[in-house]
Amino acid sequence: MTRTVLVCCGTGCLANGSKAIADKFEALIAEKKADARTECFVKRTGCNGFCENGPLVKIMPDDIIYYKVKLSDVEEIIDTTLIGGKPVERLLYKDDKGRPVTKQEENPFYAPQLKTALRNIGFIDPLKVEDYLAAGGYEGLKKALTMTQDEIIEEVKQSGLRGRGGAGFPTWRKWQTAREQNAEVKYVGCNGDEGDPGAFMDRSVLEGDPHTVLEGLAIAALAVGAEEGFLYIRDEYALAVKNVTAAIKDAEAHGFLGDNVMGSGRKIKFSVVRGGGAFVCGEETALIASVEGKVGEPKPRPPFPAIKGAFGAPTTINNVETLANLPVILRDGGKKFASVGTEGSKGTKVFALVGKVKRTGLVEIPMGVTLRHLIYDIGGGIQGDRPFKAVQTGGPSGGCIPENMLDLPVDFDTLKAKGAMMGSGGMIVMDDRSCMVEVARYYIEFLAEESCGKCTPCREGLRQMLGILTDICEGRGKKGDIELLESIGEMMQDACLCALGKTAANPVLTTIKYFRDEYEAHISGHRCPAGVCTALTSFKVEADKCKGCTMCAKACPVGAVSGEVKKPHKIDPAKCIACGSCREACRFGAIATEGRKGK
Amino acid sequence: MIITIDGKACECEKGEFLLQVAKRNGIDIPTLCHHDGLPGQAACRVCLVEVKDGGRSQVTASCVFPVDHEIEVSTNSRKVKEERGMVLALLRMRAPGSEVIANMCEAYGAPKIGRLKPVVDGDKCILCGLCKRACASLGNGAIETLMRGTQKYVGTPYDQPSADCIGCGSCAEVCPTGAIEMKDEKGVRTIWGSEFRLVYCRECGKLIGTEEYMKAAGNTDDLCDDC
Numbered sequence: 001m002t003r004t005v006l007v008c009c010g011t012g013c014l015a016n017g018s019k020a021i022a023d024k025f026e027a028l029i030a031e032k033k034a035d036a037r038t039e040c041f042v043k044r045t046g047c048n049g050f051c052e053n054g055p056l057v058k059i060m061p062d063d064i065i066y067y068k069v070k071l072s073d074v075e076e077i078i079d080t081t082l083i084g085g086k087p088v089e090r091l092l093y094k095d096d097k098g099r100p101v102t103k104q105e106e107n108p109f110y111a112p113q114l115k116t117a118l119r120n121i122g123f124i125d126p127l128k129v130e131d132y133l134a135a136g137g138y139e140g141l142k143k144a145l146t147m148t149q150d151e152i153i154e155e156v157k158q159s160g161l162r163g164r165g166g167a168g169f170p171t172w173r174k175w176q177t178a179r180e181q182n183a184e185v186k187y188v189g190c191n192g193d194e195g196d197p198g199a200f201m202d203r204s205v206l207e208g209d210p211h212t213v214l215e216g217l218a219i220a221a222l223a224v225g226a227e228e229g230f231l232y233i234r235d236e237y238a239l240a241v242k243n244v245t246a247a248i249k250d251a252e253a254h255g256f257l258g259d260n261v262m263g264s265g266r267k268i269k270f271s272v273v274r275g276g277g278a279f280v281c282g283e284e285t286a287l288i289a290s291v292e293g294k295v296g297e298p299k300p301r302p303p304f305p306a307i308k309g310a311f312g313a314p315t316t317i318n319n320v321e322t323l324a325n326l327p328v329i330l331r332d333g334g335k336k337f338a339s340v341g342t343e344g345s346k347g348t349k350v351f352a353l354v355g356k357v358k359r360t361g362l363v364e365i366p367m368g369v370t371l372r373h374l375i376y377d378i379g380g381g382i383q384g385d386r387p388f389k390a391v392q393t394g395g396p397s398g399g400c401i402p403e404n405m406l407d408l409p410v411d412f413d414t415l416k417a418k419g420a421m422m423g424s425g426g427m428i429v430m431d432d433r434s435c436m437v438e439v440a441r442y443y444i445e446f447l448a449e450e451s452c453g454k455c456t457p458c459r460e461g462l463r464q465m466l467g468i469l470t471d472i473c474e475g476r477g478k479k480g481d482i483e484l485l486e487s488i489g490e491m492m493q494d495a496c497l498c499a500l501g502k503t504a505a506n507p508v509l510t511t512i513k514y515f516r517d518e519y520e521a522h523i524s525g526h527r528c529p530a531g532v533c534t535a536l537t538s539f540k541v542e543a544d545k546c547k548g549c550t551m552c553a554k555a556c557p558v559g560a561v562s563g564e565v566k567k568p569h570k571i572d573p574a575k576c577i578a579c580g581s582c583r584e585a586c587r588f589g590a591i592a593t594e595g596r597k598g599k
Numbered sequence: 600m601i602i603t604i605d606g607k608a609c610e611c612e613k614g615e616f617l618l619q620v621a622k623r624n625g626i627d628i629p630t631l632c633h634h635d636g637l638p639g640q641a642a643c644r645v646c647l648v649e650v651k652d653g654g655r656s657q658v659t660a661s662c663v664f665p666v667d668h669e670i671e672v673s674t675n676s677r678k679v680k681e682e683r684g685m686v687l688a689l690l691r692m693r694a695p696g697s698e699v700i701a702n703m704c705e706a707y708g709a710p711k712i713g714r715l716k717p718v719v720d721g722d723k724c725i726l727c728g729l730c731k732r733a734c735a736s737l738g739n740g741a742i743e744t745l746m747r748g749t750q751k752y753v754g755t756p757y758d759q760p761s762a763d764c765i766g767c768g769s770c771a772e773v774c775p776t777g778a779i780e781m782k783d784e785k786g787v788r789t790i791w792g793s794e795f796r797l798v799y800c801r802e803c804g805k806l807i808g809t810e811e812y813m814k815a816a817g818n819t820d821d822l823c824d825d826c
Contacts, residue, residue: 278747280747300639300641300663302665447748448749449748449750450747450748451748452747452748452751453744453746453747453748453749453751454642454726454728454744454751455641455643456642456644456645456686456690456726457644459726459748459749459751460690460692460693460718462748462749463718467715467716478714480714484712484714487681487685490682491681491682491685491686494647494657494658494659495658495660495682495685495686497641497642497644497660
């Protein structure tokens, strides 16, 4: 029989040495050719999503998946699985009850997922167009070539597809506007400037399945009547730039792109534009300015890019994940796509689930699934079974959602109504040891650096908010600060020039809305309830809980903890720097926080 | 088409910007980064107005808001006053050295918020970017807004004297707050770290410009427009 070894070569696994593992598989398989019954291929695939357990190695058709594979494990896998046909038990994933799991779909991380945008990733070699074709690739484009522009747009309208980049604008409507423009030159563009901290959905698609993005963009080009397109990819995504560039060349060589697309006589040409490294370039008009070679600053709209965009021509920009859904919509029909999801949000959504959850990684689920399901079932709950505090959704411009909203369905409209947003899919889970004021301060600092700085409310509003939030975190908060933050934030929602600015105050406004008491504790109580802000925190050992295990004393970097074995320890407040290392080290919950004395 | 601004019926064309319509009708809306020759800057945001359209209402910058259909506009609603006041209060911290801003804050009742901190004492620049646009529109491009976010400032490449600068002074001319230093002394103009020899009209003695400006304009005769 023929067995295939799929070695994950996404950025996460590569960083953990997966390339060397793939190389060793190739070399050893060639060496051990003795067993004539098994023919083995090694395939380098894109990101499987479960990066924290990488490097991942999958064996097909047995459907065995190994986690945290080391170079030294390769020989055993070849002998036991490839030749012997049995799993190597110690490399299997253990589920929540500690049972080993062989198949990917039995893994609690993957089982509830439904993959559309990520459908091929982890199965195909991103650099082989043959792999993509075998998985039904370019069939959507083939079908689109037989349809009129209006028929393509109608199909996408039926699917209910909305932009996955964050705003959730109906894709068909954007296309319709561009299609109606009477212009000789039109452009389509792919927005691959993913910049939210902790988000890597688009990167994985660009790296692991570049042809699906090209196919989606080609379908968009046919729909709006464009012959040229660009893929704007942030330069930090080196592997994505490399794979997409190679895929364009490959697609042209096979006639899927170029002067005569699949023999239809139609012309579609794409090029890669490497982003200049600015978060704000994810905003459409700033992205276009950057493509034109100008400083990446947003422009007022109207005119909308679909009417007057790059170089003055009608331009439709779609997000990577949006594009990745299109080949499936055209191939299988819009109705089928619309059968998944909620009333207003159809299909699936990819999330980068990170933070204090047990299982972090890339997750694709149907729209409308609850946050609780996402965090507790797929994510496996909070690390160390600590209490959940908040989940930050939608990147820096999103918001923090508290525990009592965990049963909300995740879709475009529900989260927006709560002042947060689903955004592009970043989802950062926080436990009770996260300070919400510090979280707001972190995001405002990020945005103050990443704002383009063009309009007053965004640039100066963020600057002043950062000053106030830093003061609060460092114990210099004043009465009235909360109200001042609110009025700056509310002004920004109206007065800023672009969507980045209009949403930039969200981290502050949502944390005030849902965690106001924590702000008040900082300002009036001189206390950081989470024990994060060092100026407002001191730690003490609760003698009745302390077992005298000495772990805290060993963890303390400044020697502030003292005590004898098996006797309650003590922290010297004069030496303590409130770093929290003792609390992290304690297994008995004996380290408590309180406000800073003498303040 | 007729729209209402502060209760006054104002005639306008479809596609005209609100600010334009208001100005023509003698309705006061403060502006800083708006310049008739370089429209659409939309950076300072002091020209905020409230637009009521059916049941919806939004506060928006009037300089780039095109009139599309009949709407009701308020330049002085409570919301406009509050939000414009906050924008001005922020600008006062951005440009604590600017008299223009101080006067505007006074005139439009911007709140004095002691908690806000001035960015750089004595600074007058509000970073509206009109100067760089004026420079670029003349084909020079000697200055640009550099860096981004709160680090943004206006300068020449690498903060070195720019070979593209012709010392025409257009940047200083369009600056709404007089933030660009330009000194004409003893027949020499100093601006952006460069020095330029000044040319005066040989008939009346009026200042025409710098030598580099004359060259760029293709002007070989040192006569002013009047002579």
